[in-house]
């Protein structure tokens with residue numbers, strides 16, 4: 001069964017409990033017996049940013065923990081590990097999957113999107129737009145697709161000239177006229193940021209790394225998406241402060 005590694009926890013002296021995201025079945029937990037010792041069954045340690053073909057077996061009927069009998073490496077996105085910014089973004093994606101994909105709940109389209117993200121991440125230098133693009137679309141695959149086109153209240157197309165306000169809970173914006181009626185929609189969005197968000201929502205991967213973003217827009221969108229993701233995943237992500245640190249401080 002094809003899949004990627006989300007998290008590894010040492011278990012005893014030689015085993016690891018590994019959380020996997022599988023193309024066909026979503027997240028599962030599995031034990032890799034002897035992985036820290038046996039080079040026979042596991043010639044390599046199981047690493048993130050690699051794709052494996054796993055042979056899995058249920059340990060006992062009714063038990064949710066699987067046993068990894070073997071893992072053959074299919075693909076390696078090794079370039080991600082050569083750049084701290086790429087590692088930070090990769091880990092951010094893995095954390096979202098860990099939190100938001102349910103056990104044994106298949107997400108084949110999300111799986112394919114994650115592999116495309118790893119490929120683009122390993123080949124591309126435009127990390128910022130990729131971060132925003134991936135955040136918007138991964139959340140979309142998980143059922144929280146944000147709306148950057150029309151006002152949440154009056155449903156009219158948003159005008160970039162107006163002062164629109166973002167509502168993380170509802171994953172969208174309200175226009176200037178509707179915003180005056182509400183006290184909850186607090187984050188105002190600049191026209192430049194709105195244009196970028198609208199573009200990223202519709203774009204496909206090849207167009208993404210070429211987008212140029214001012215440092216102000218980077219900070220603005222990073223904050224808006226952080227609020228959006230944190231609200232819907234119902235917790236702050238551990239990987240986000242580090243991602244923001246390595247990306248926002250760098251020119």
Ligand SMILES: [Zn+2]
Nearest residue numbers: 151154175178
């Ligand atoms: Zn409106």
